[in-house]
Amino acid sequence: MARKKKRLGEILIEWGVVTSAGVDEALEHALHERLRIGEAMVSLGLADEEDVTKALATQFDMEYVDLERQKIVPNLLEAIPPDIIRRHLVLPIKREGSRLKVIITDPLDLETLDMLRFRMNAEIDCALASRTRLRDFIERFVGSDVSIDETLHQLEDNTASNVESGDDMDAESAPVIRLVTMLVTEAVNLRASDIHIEPMSNRIRVRYRIDGVCRERDNIPKRMQGPVINRLKIMSGVDLTEKRLPTDGRITMIIGGSDIDFRVSFIPGYHGESCVLRILRPESARMGIEALGFEEDDAARFQRIIKRPNGIFLVTGPTGSGKTTTLYAALNELNRPDRKIITAEDPIEYNFTGINQCQVNETTGLTFSKILRAMLRQAPNIILVGEIRDLEVAEVAIQAALTGHLVFSTLHTNDAPSALTRLIDIGVKPFLAASSIQAVMAQRLVRVICEECREIDPSPDMKLLRVLGFSDEELHNATVYRGAGCAACGGDGYRGRLAIFELMEMNNTLADMAIRRAPLSEMRREARASGMRSLLEDGRRKISRGITTPEELVRITQVSELVMD
Numbered sequence: 001m002a003r004k005k006k007r008l009g010e011i012l013i014e015w016g017v018v019t020s021a022g023v024d025e026a027l028e029h030a031l032h033e034r035l036r037i038g039e040a041m042v043s044l045g046l047a048d049e050e051d052v053t054k055a056l057a058t059q060f061d062m063e064y065v066d067l068e069r070q071k072i073v074p075n076l077l078e079a080i081p082p083d084i085i086r087r088h089l090v091l092p093i094k095r096e097g098s099r100l101k102v103i104i105t106d107p108l109d110l111e112t113l114d115m116l117r118f119r120m121n122a123e124i125d126c127a128l129a130s131r132t133r134l135r136d137f138i139e140r141f142v143g144s145d146v147s148i149d150e151t152l153h154q155l156e157d158n159t160a161s162n163v164e165s166g167d168d169m170d171a172e173s174a175p176v177i178r179l180v181t182m183l184v185t186e187a188v189n190l191r192a193s194d195i196h197i198e199p200m201s202n203r204i205r206v207r208y209r210i211d212g213v214c215r216e217r218d219n220i221p222k223r224m225q226g227p228v229i230n231r232l233k234i235m236s237g238v239d240l241t242e243k244r245l246p247t248d249g250r251i252t253m254i255i256g257g258s259d260i261d262f263r264v265s266f267i268p269g270y271h272g273e274s275c276v277l278r279i280l281r282p283e284s285a286r287m288g289i290e291a292l293g294f295e296e297d298d299a300a301r302f303q304r305i306i307k308r309p310n311g312i313f314l315v316t317g318p319t320g321s322g323k324t325t326t327l328y329a330a331l332n333e334l335n336r337p338d339r340k341i342i343t344a345e346d347p348i349e350y351n352f353t354g355i356n357q358c359q360v361n362e363t364t365g366l367t368f369s370k371i372l373r374a375m376l377r378q379a380p381n382i383i384l385v386g387e388i389r390d391l392e393v394a395e396v397a398i399q400a401a402l403t404g405h406l407v408f409s410t411l412h413t414n415d416a417p418s419a420l421t422r423l424i425d426i427g428v429k430p431f432l433a434a435s436s437i438q439a440v441m442a443q444r445l446v447r448v449i450c451e452e453c454r455e456i457d458p459s460p461d462m463k464l465l466r467v468l469g470f471s472d473e474e475l476h477n478a479t480v481y482r483g484a485g486c487a488a489c490g491g492d493g494y495r496g497r498l499a500i501f502e503l504m505e506m507n508n509t510l511a512d513m514a515i516r517r518a519p520l521s522e523m524r525r526e527a528r529a530s531g532m533r534s535l536l537e538d539g540r541r542k543i544s545r546g547i548t549t550p551e552e553l554v555r556i557t558q559v560s561e562l563v564m565d
Contacts, residue, residue, distance in 0.1 A: 008037055011055040012047055022046045053105075053130040060107040063127040065093070067103075067137045080120065088112045089134055093127065101125040105134055137487075171230035179224075180231045183217070184262070184277070188255045190490070193279055197232070199225050199272035210490070211447045211497050212320065212556075225272055232275050236264040244268060248347075251277070258282065263347060280349050289329050292322075293498030295541060298533065301503055302441070306330045306408075309381075311438030312401045314388075316413040322445045322499050323410045324349060327384060330408060331355065334382055343384040344371040360386070372396040376403070385409040391427040398428065401436040416440040416504035416532065417523040420514045434511035440504045444535060444556045445497040446548045449481055450489035454546065457482040464550045468543070469536055481546040498547065500538040505530065 009023035018026070018041065030040035038052040050066075057064035079092040079100060090112065094101035100122040104112070107128060116124050170176070183206060187195045192208035197220075199205075204220035220228060233240050236249025251262040261280040266273050294302060305313060313330075315323045328350060331341060335354050346360035346368070356378070358371045368385060369392045375383055376399075387410050388394050401407045413422050419440040423433045460480035470478060483493020504510075504527045513523050528534065539553040 006059060008052070008055050008059055011058055012041070012051065015051070015055070017047050017051050017055075049130045049132055053128055056107060057128040060128070062107060065103050065127045065129045067129050067133040080116070084116075084119070085138055088115075089131065089138065090116065091129075091134060091138065094125075095122075099123045099125055101127065103127050103129045103134060105129060105131040171227045171234055173227065176224070176227045176231050179220075180228060180235070184251075184253065185255055186217075187277075188260055188279060191496075195277040195279070197228065197275040197277075199229075199269065199274060201271055204228065211492075211494055212445055213447075213492075215490075229266070229273050229275060232264060232277075233266065236262070238264070238266060243273060261350075263349065282350070284325055284328070284350070287325060287329050287332075289333055292326060292329055293542075294501065295533075295538065298501055298503050298538075301505065302330075303333075305439045305503075305505065306334060306406075308406060308438055310401055310404045310406055312397060312407045312409065312436050313438055314409055314411050314419050314440045316411045316416060316419050316440060316442045317444060318412065318414075320445070321443055322497075323443065324386075326441070326443065326499065327408050327410065328352075331382070331384060339381045340379065341382040341384070342375045342378055342380045343386070344368050344375065345384070345386040356380075368393045369396050372400065376400055376405075380405060382406045383408070387411070388423070394423055394426060394428050395432075398432050398436040402432075413442070415524070415535065416442040416502050417520055417527050418442075420510075420523065421517075421520055424514070424517065430515045430517060434506070434514040437506055439506060442502045442504075442535060443499045445499055446539065446542065446552050446556055447492075447494035448496045448498050448547055449549060450483040450486065450493055450495040452488040452495070453484040453486035453493060454481050455484050456480070457549075461550060464554060465543075468540060468550055468553060470540060474540075474544075478544060479546070480543065480550065482549055493549075494552070498542070500535050500542060500553075502532055502535045502538065504532045 009018070009026070012018045013020060013023060022041070022044075023037075026037050026040040026044060026046055029035070029044055030037045033040065033043070035043065038047075038056065041047040042049050042052055054064050056062075079095060080090060080102070085091060088109075089105050091103040092100055093103055098121075100116075100120055102116065102124060104126050105128070106112075107126070113124050113126070116122075184195065187208045190208060190210055192210050193212075194209040196207040196209070196214065197204060198207070199222075203222050204225050206217040206220060207214045208217060209215075230240055232238075232251075233247075233249070236251045238247045238249040246265065246267045248266070249264045251264055253260055253262070259282065263278040263280060265276045265278075289299065289302065315326050317323050331343075331352065335341060335352065337354070340356070341354070342356040342358065344358050344360060348357050348359050351357065358366075358375075360366060360368055360371065368387075368389065372383070372385060372393065373396060376396075383397075383400055383405050385393065385397055385407065388397060397407050397409060411419050411422060413419050417440070419442075420433055420437065423437075424430050457480045460478075462475060465475055465478070465480070483489060483495075485491040485493045489495040507530055509526055510523060510530070513526060536553070536557060539548070539557065542548045543550055543553060
């Protein structure tokens with residue numbers, strides 16, 4: 001005798017998700033609104049969609065799939081045409097011979113299953129996921145690509161017909177507006193930090209920078225160059241008629257329920273104006289110190305240093321190494337009602353409640369040095385200077401540090417000890433640099449192995465590991481990881497980035513060496529002897545812990561740093 005299938009409400013009552021009274025209420029609501037009981041429970045707030053989906057999977061003896069954690073092989077998305085995936089909300093996840101396993105949202109949708117068997121010429125096995133998560137997944141990995149492609153085709157057709165009729169498509173045309181909005185939204189959803197729109201001789205190249213690496217998107221037809229660039233200028237408040245000089249603007253859009261800011265830059269080029277949108281996410285400004293990537297001992301030292309009452313704390317590294325994010329994390333930690341914090345930035349990337357932020361404007365004469373001098377009359381406890389660019393700014397920062405202020409700033413040097421020689425090179429007196437600087441921290445950003453597809457590397461490059469400084473004993477005991485590539489990371493094997501650091505605290509010996517202008521190699525040896533862990537050492541730790549890969553550490557570490565270590 002067949003086992004009687006439990007009802008959905010009975011399962012959820014057993015799990016303690018709803019009460020009997022709640023099920024009765026949902027049944028009445030479902031009858032009145034012509035809903036299924038699960039939909040009624042979600043609508044009334046009696047159960048969330050994931051609980052209902054899990055109960056349905058139990059009821060129909062199906063596998064439940066959590067799409068926030070499920071590993072999905074990207075090329076399997078090609079097993080079913082994109083239009084079917086989007087229209088019927090089905091997702092292929094596994095193929096074995098003539099059997100195809102798909103995720104669906106409705107176990108009773110037999111019509112769709114029959115259609116798939118016929119179209120795919122395969123036996124269909126099913127798993128169940130919630131409608132919202134499956135739709136979001138498809139929109140992210142399937143739907144957005146198709147939608148943009150369709151819009152591009154529409155634009156090509158429209159522009160071709162407009163050319164024939166003598167009409168021009170402009171920045172206010174619906175397809176142009178839709179295309180630009182889709183590109184921006186897709187970039188945000190893919191975790192990009194920048195969008196690059198670059199006119200070439202016969203096309204417009206679109207690239208997204210994701211985890212520090214540029215990925216090329218579909219090209220835009222060359223004849224759409226004017227409307228697309230003008231649309232971005234309109235959105236960012238930039239003068240449409242200015243095409244000979246670099247211009248900057250800002251865009252704010254609501255994407256996925258969050259306010260996202262974009263810093264927009266236009267620059268003239270040989271084939272026309274190129275545009276870069278820097279995506280400024282609110283969560284980046286609120287990142288806690290613990291999320292930066294510090295090892296435990298460096299985190300404790302960093303916390304101790306930033307809470308000193310005076311002195312200069314410098315963060316160094318090339319453009320895009322996360323210096324601003326680190327300084328914002330420090331300010332966020334120190335931002336309390338009993339402290340006055342003033343910043344001079346160019347530009348202001350994120351707004352902080354409780355912090356006085358000043359925007360540098362060179363065209364009106366509002367320079368870093370002028371803002372700094374005015375700051376000192378405002379009696380601040382903490383000052384942030386976006387960058388020490390010249391002697392004038394350096395001298396005012398040092399004056400502030402020596403008169404009882406804590407000063408944060410950045411400098412472009414390859415490592416921490418180089419910051420001292422850099423300041424002396426631009427004209428700062430050695431004894432002033434030595435007496436005012438409390439600590440210097442150099443950093444780089446490394447891509448993190450995707451947690452969804454992380455696996456042990458069966459054959460790591462031993463030569464590469466030796467170049468990175470691993471000892472024979474470490475090589476013998478080391479377990480190296482890699483990312484196999486999955487849908488969550490777009491097939492790259494990496495998802496997200498963390499910083500590697502070298503944190504140099506000043507001491508009497510280093511101060512004396514700076515005053516007598518000792519060679520950089522000597523200062524570096526002393527810093528290492530005093531407890532500074534080099535960038536490579538920090539990177540090796542992160543390789544040993546399975547956070548990143550040897551190839552990634554080599555990619556972001558300069559040859560000069562390899563030689564020094």
